Amino acid sequence: QLQLQESGPGLVKPSETLSLTCTVSGGSISSSSYYWGWIRQPPGKGLEWIGSIYYSGSTYYNPSLKSRVTISVDTSKNQFSLKLSSVTAADTAVYYCARLFGHYYYGSGSYYKTLDYWGQGTLVTVSS
């Protein structure tokens, strides 16, 4: 059974860089079938897509965060990571990692992307 686990500091000071790692077990991060993504959720609020990465290193970022976000992958460790720079209190959130899987419909040629496996999430608080 595929499992994802986030890890990293739970407290980050304003203006510093938030760094998190997602470790994938029960499957290979190098599979050509999947992207891997980060999503966050401020306390009591909704979900925000941060970005995704392919095992080759190809990335997609949310334009609203793009100037501060870097997502990288380490296939030797079966991990991918998130760095968010210049954080403020508004970046306080539960951060989730997830697998991005696409269902291909041959009839229509459509490719439907889903977030089908998620980590448990880790709360990161930005405070001095």
Add this chain to the structure above:
Amino acid sequence: DIQMTQSPSSLSASVGDRVTITCRASQSISSYLNWYQQKPGKAPKLLIYAASSLQSGVPSRFSGSGSGTDFTLTISSLQPEDFATYYCQQSYSTTFTFGPGTKVDIK
């Protein structure tokens, strides 16, 4: 960005009730719409993808419909374990966006 809205923002229902949640996109997203269930302190769980396809292992009382800009999630007979918050999410754009959520609680 494609904006997603949901209605209602919350609802109260009883076990056995039929529940319907609506999601609307700011532009046409064809059938690129997913639904997730989230319980307090837990990660979201995928229920429906491609607007109407049931994710493996999800009970058949959950169903989805719609295309273009208007979508619906229906729970045919609400069970105690279904009290949760439900989110829609579009995957039409490479920048995924989620609806604000609909909280389903016990009447």
